[in-house]
Amino acid sequence: MSRQPPGTRADYCAFFPIATRWKDMDAYGHLNNASYLSYQDTAVTLWQLEAGMEIYRPGGLRFLAAQNGCTYHAEARFPDVLHAGVRCGHLGRSSARFEVGFFRNDDDLACAEGFIVHVSVDGKTRPEPIPDRFRPVIEAIMRRG
Secondary structure (H helix, E strand, O other): OOOOOOOEHHHOOEEEEEEOOHHHEOOOOOEOHHHHHHHHHHHHHHHHHHOOOOOOOOOOOOEEEEEEEEEEOOOOOOOOEEEEEEEEEEEOOOEEEEEEEEEEOOOOEOOEEEEEEEEEEOOOOOEOOOOOOOHHHHHOOEOOO
């Protein structure tokens, strides 16, 4: 458990519900830490699709995960519904750090907060600048404060 105070829903921008699954629990009876990494990848991808970032078509925006992590504040269990709030903590030339807060059911405090750093790459997986048309979309969810 973390000593840093958990974030609130107001600290995040776009929200996506994620249903927990029985198989996501570990032997201790709470969600396995690896599940959160999968959930944050899902939440960021859902935000990208909702924001119009074409990630599936040839020539579409292609991000690769360069780093990820998660801080745990409180336990979550099946059958909780997690509400994943997404924001951008840093926007660079070719990378963006997406941060995800997980909120159990109707809780206002995050039970976990994670991040994933995405790097924009070309077809040969070499870093390339994030296209100008997507920069304002990412800036719209920049971390406040």
